[in-house]
């Protein structure tokens with residue numbers, strides 16, 4: 193099968209299968225640019241598009257189609273391209289919990305679950321539970337699972353209300369309210385920009401807010417601002433000017449916080465507040481943190497704000513694939529770095545750099561979730577991507593020592609893409625050049641877009657593991673790949 197028929201077929205097989213009785217009230221979109229139609233089949237006109245990872249509430253369902261509420265309108269989307277939110281979730285109590293091909297100890301081990309990993313329970317046979325996480329399903333023994341009920345936020349009592357520590361205001365267009373102070377906990381609801389909430393607790397950069405319905409939930413601190421609307425003091429006009437190229441903008445006030453983006457020497461940002469030696473600055477529709485030792489503060493107000501769009505990749509769409517994820521950690525570094533964590537970090541950093549250069553970016557995954565190789569290729573094939581880049585880190589057994597970066601391609605027609613990306617990487621990072629090579633990888637072989645797989649260094653080497661973990665390396669790698677793409681498209 194070729195063309196869209198096969199894409200639809202693959203997606204239908206690989207992506208979430210909807211249980212027959214749908215009592216769930218929302219769907220999570222699994223692909224980018226999914227058409228929303230005026231009626232429940234392909235003959236109806238396209239009203240608009242929804243994007244991967246968006247959540248929409250279900251208002252109706254007919255055959256293989258789901259009617260969703262979106263942008264204050266309603267429309268129909270194909271149910272095989274979305275993931276209906278499941279009710280029952282279970283969690284692994286241990287690391288490397290064996291996931292077997294069939295129930296029973298004789299079932300072949302096909303995967304592992306890591307401790308606290310949340311998966312959906314599909315079925316149970318005796319002591320064995322059939323679990324499903326994205327595209328993989330298998331059997332695990334129930335004694336290693338804890339039932340994880342989507343934490344019903346408890347009712348807020350009067351005494352709790354009185355413990356309000358202040359107010360926060362939503363700074364992002366739409367913000368998820370989660371059951372816990374982590375970005376992989378379940379989404380309870382969403383709130384809109386400018387909405388303001390009392391908060392009763394602050395933990396690891398998250399705020400516990402009180403919702404209208406007497407419930408509470410957690411929101412990411414970097415997507416809200418402390419609401420000072422009660423005080424009449426106008427916002428400070430002070431700005432900071434970056435002193436170095438490729439300065440990281442982070443989600444919180446320490447180098448342990450996630451890099452959201454980077455900006456260059458001379459770029460200026462408005463200061464929202466100062467926390468310790470970190471500045472919280474306005475960034476896009478939200479805010480970010482920048483280290484005080486990388487900036488100069490100025491009070492003058494008539495300075496141009498940072499120009500972020502350089503535009504060299506205007507009109508191009510790049511599909512980024514962060515290798516591994518979920519129960520597949522990829523390689524494990526000599527000091528314990530998980531490849532899956534690094535690849536996601538790099539992909540997110542690279543996404544920002546590409547967007548600053550005018551490109552659109554499609555991500556195969558945006559969190560620590562498992563995605564099969566076929567699903568990754570299917571996302572690429574169904575996208576409007578101009579190129580596909582799969583990000584990996586390398587490893588060799590303990591007895592060997594190897595370092596450096598290499599880039600793989602599959603078709604000879606993508607050789608020039610590989611060599612441009614490789615040169616960009618080597619020029620920018622200065623790591624050892626291992627060259628480009630033909631690699632017979634599933635993700636490249638089954639990809640209809642010009643595609644490459646980059647191995648950004650060996651985490652089996654203690655020094656290189658340390659290097660690639662640094663934010664400066666992450667920025668350099670992103671810049672290197674971006675430069676390579678700019679040259680490739682010239």
Ligand SMILES: [Zn+2]
Nearest residue numbers: 515522584585
């Ligand atoms: Zn890998």
